[in-house]
Amino acid sequence: MLAYVVRRLAYSVVVLFVATVLVFILVAESGNPLALLLANPKVSRSSILAREKLLHLNLPLWDRYWIWLSHAVRGQFGLTIANQPVGPELWSHFAITLRMVILATLLSIVVGISIGVFAALRRGRLGDHVSMTTCFLFLSIPTFVIGLLLKDFVAIPLDQHLNRTLFYTSGEQSPSISGGFFQRLPDYAQHTVLPVITLVLVTYTSWAIYQRSSTLDAMDSDYVRLARAKGISPKRVLVRHIVRNALIPVTTIIALDFAAVLGGAIITEQVFNWQGMGTWYVQGVNNLDINVVLAYLLVTATFVILFNLLADILYALLDPRIRYD
Amino acid sequence: MTDAEHLATTDLGVLPEMVVGGPAATGQPLPGPTGRPGLDQHGMSGEVKGQFRIVAARFVRQPLAMGGLVVFSLLGIASAVSGHVWRYSYSQITNQFATGPTALDPFGTDDIGHDLFAQVMRGIEKDIQTALLVAVIAMLIGTTIGAIAGYYRGFADNLLMRFVDLVLAVPILAVLIVLGHLVSKQAGNWFWVAVIIGVLAWTSVARLVRADFLSLREREFVEAARALGASNRRIILRHMLPNAIGPIIVNATITVATSVILESTLSYLGLGIQPPEVSLGSLVAAGQDAATTQWWLFVFPAGFLVLLILCIFLVGDGLREALDPKKTRVRA
Numbered sequence: 001m002l003a004y005v006v007r008r009l010a011y012s013v014v015v016l017f018v019a020t021v022l023v024f025i026l027v028a029e030s031g032n033p034l035a036l037l038l039a040n041p042k043v044s045r046s047s048i049l050a051r052e053k054l055l056h057l058n059l060p061l062w063d064r065y066w067i068w069l070s071h072a073v074r075g076q077f078g079l080t081i082a083n084q085p086v087g088p089e090l091w092s093h094f095a096i097t098l099r100m101v102i103l104a105t106l107l108s109i110v111v112g113i114s115i116g117v118f119a120a121l122r123r124g125r126l127g128d129h130v131s132m133t134t135c136f137l138f139l140s141i142p143t144f145v146i147g148l149l150l151k152d153f154v155a156i157p158l159d160q161h162l163n164r165t166l167f168y169t170s171g172e173q174s175p176s177i178s179g180g181f182f183q184r185l186p187d188y189a190q191h192t193v194l195p196v197i198t199l200v201l202v203t204y205t206s207w208a209i210y211q212r213s214s215t216l217d218a219m220d221s222d223y224v225r226l227a228r229a230k231g232i233s234p235k236r237v238l239v240r241h242i243v244r245n246a247l248i249p250v251t252t253i254i255a256l257d258f259a260a261v262l263g264g265a266i267i268t269e270q271v272f273n274w275q276g277m278g279t280w281y282v283q284g285v286n287n288l289d290i291n292v293v294l295a296y297l298l299v300t301a302t303f304v305i306l307f308n309l310l311a312d313i314l315y316a317l318l319d320p321r322i323r324y325d
Numbered sequence: 326m327t328d329a330e331h332l333a334t335t336d337l338g339v340l341p342e343m344v345v346g347g348p349a350a351t352g353q354p355l356p357g358p359t360g361r362p363g364l365d366q367h368g369m370s371g372e373v374k375g376q377f378r379i380v381a382a383r384f385v386r387q388p389l390a391m392g393g394l395v396v397f398s399l400l401g402i403a404s405a406v407s408g409h410v411w412r413y414s415y416s417q418i419t420n421q422f423a424t425g426p427t428a429l430d431p432f433g434t435d436d437i438g439h440d441l442f443a444q445v446m447r448g449i450e451k452d453i454q455t456a457l458l459v460a461v462i463a464m465l466i467g468t469t470i471g472a473i474a475g476y477y478r479g480f481a482d483n484l485l486m487r488f489v490d491l492v493l494a495v496p497i498l499a500v501l502i503v504l505g506h507l508v509s510k511q512a513g514n515w516f517w518v519a520v521i522i523g524v525l526a527w528t529s530v531a532r533l534v535r536a537d538f539l540s541l542r543e544r545e546f547v548e549a550a551r552a553l554g555a556s557n558r559r560i561i562l563r564h565m566l567p568n569a570i571g572p573i574i575v576n577a578t579i580t581v582a583t584s585v586i587l588e589s590t591l592s593y594l595g596l597g598i599q600p601p602e603v604s605l606g607s608l609v610a611a612g613q614d615a616a617t618t619q620w621w622l623f624v625f626p627a628g629f630l631v632l633l634i635l636c637i638f639l640v641g642d643g644l645r646e647a648l649d650p651k652k653t654r655v656r657a
Contacts, residue, residue, distance in 0.1 A: 011487060011490070012490075014487075015487065015490050015491050015494050016494070018491055019491060019494055019495060023500075023503065026503055026504070026507065027503060030503075030506065030507045136635070136638060136639070136642075137635065139638060140582070140631055140634040140635035140638050141631050141634075142586045142589055142590055142593075142606075142630065142631075142634070143590065144589075144590060144593045144606075144609065145609065145627045145630065145631060148609070148613050148616060148623065148627070149627075152613070152616035152617050152623065153616070153617075156617055157617075259493065259494075259495065259496045259497070260496065260497075262496045262499075263496035263497060263498035263499065266496070266498055266499065266502070267498070267590060267593075267594075270593075270594065281499065281502070282502060282594065285502050285503055285506050285596075286506065293503065296499065297495050297499060297500075300495055300496060300499065301494040301495045304493070304494055304495065304496070305490075305494055308490075308493075
């Protein structure tokens with residue numbers, strides 16, 4: 001097992017390296033980030049040259065990549081095109097995104113698993129049909145449509161109706177906020193509810209469908225029949241034999257879906273104007289800000305790879321029949 | 326690749342029954358549509374038509390799937406035809422502007438004076454076009470890579486599956502944002518939008534085909550073909566691929582739906598299909614600021630977008646059920 005983990009980590013480092021090379025070439029070749037400055041007659045030639053030097057734009061591609069890589073492995077991600085260090089910006093935006101992602105993932109796990117088990121127990125009956133139909137419906141609504149629906153057709157009319165602001169629809173917190181954590185908490189909550197619901201609605205569906213399917217498999221298995229035949233109470237069969245076994249495949253799916261949740265967070269942040277990592281990244285791409293783009297991709301890819309590894313390890317731990325050579 | 330990865334075809338759209346199945350605990354790949362007892366020999370060409378009829382009959386019996394297919398076809402035909410017969414073109418500026426739905430403009434007009442009906446129809450047409458092209462690209466790449474990895478195993482398998490890991494290492498949307506920015510200046514860029522989604526969307530079908538091929542290569546009919554001296558190419562194309570075609574078709578349908586989602590999301594961010602061309606995603610983006618006052622600018626594009634995706638998902642689900650009735654979702 002340990003040898004397997006070490007080998008996987010070694011592979012992952014190679015994957016990360018290749019990914020950064022590819023992205024570096026892509027972004028570097030797609031245009032000059034200083035094009036706007038060049039077009040501005042008020043900016044002198046010498047100041048542009050100075051900026052170019054600062055961003056290493058005057059060097060050949062491979063030298064630039066080497067400079068980036070040798071700093072990145074030491075945790076330094078260089079400067080943005082606005083001359084700010086990338087590192088602190090990255091982590092502050094990351095913290096904002098995590099607020100949304102962690103809450104949404106936890107809620108989606110609870111909602112997805114409960115609905116999946118519920119639908120399986122009601123197999124073929126109304127409860128099953130209703131929960132699976134809603135899953136299909138939410139699966140078919142793109143993230144930005146769900147976000148806009150909640151924002152424009154739920155929150156804004158509700159706030160107008162109540163004549164006070166219950167849900168904020170823009171930003172991750174009020175700009176003029178002060179006080180201790182517990183004084184700020186209600187404001188955070190008012191800003192966070194809608195984005196989290198959006199992310200949950202696009203995330204829980206596939207988990208619920210998986211959970212339903214694996215629960216049905218467990219219900220039809222021989223060991224459950226045996227457990228019933230032995231006279232174990234139905235409740236105990238459900239908890240100890242069905243649900244416990246049915247959770248195994250879903251656990252790995254949830255770990256593997258981390259990339260999809262981060263992707264959903266990009267859209268949710270755009271809809272609700274959160275200054276999170278996704279918004280920061282989209283701005284970085286639009287500005288051709290290579291250090292911002294690479295920092296985002298490196299950090300998310302590292303997390304995704306770690307979660308994939310976690311999925312494999314969890315799978316082996318939960319199901320002792322699985323062996324990695 | 327590990328057993329865990331067999332089961333974990335993570336992409337949102339892939340329906341779990343294809344992946345987490347009965348033999349899940351042993352990590353064995355699921356049998357294809359012809360994996361049922363009694364149908365084992367059906368790789369032969371004389372039987373294919375008969376099997377096609379069986380599958381078609383099973384598909385027709387499902388009201389939801391048929392409904393999805395009918396509505397999808399209607400949307401496709403209406404969007405293709407309306408470009409020629411509707412009184413306004415999607416890029417035309419009419420005398421009306423910022424009006425709600427009227428007899429002249431059934432979906433209303435925007436602030437500039439575009440007729441929203443013409444725009445929505447054009448958006449549907451572009452979305453379907455893009456998504457179909459994505460599915461073709463993704464199926465070609467995914468099936469090839471999956472088949473080679475599953476058939477040859479060993480080094481080729483290892484290399485190709487690490488390539489899959491590379492593609493899956495970053496959120497697909499994040500990569501699409503970079504690529505979308507790159508192709509946003511191309512003229513007629515719906516084609517390029519389809520290409521960039523296609524070269525990223527093949528991973529799930531590659532894993533699926535690989536898993537199928539790993540089990541198919543051990544079966545007697547493959548052994549028999551090999552004993553008769555068939556080349557690897559012939560075994561893969563004529564003997565194994567027809568046996569794996571069911572899950573590929575289902576996955577292709579799901580890929581069409583997910584690529585409509587990806588394309589509209591990209592267009593919503595302004596990095597997909599570029600003006601003057603329209604897509605449902607860019608129409609929603611244009612209508613979002615006025616959603617509370619000029620509801621039609623949001624409701625019509627978003628509504629048709631959801632309807633389109635839902636129909637494709639329903640067709641995919643119906644196909645899955647028709648091809649593999651053992652794993653019935655509702656009746657079980």
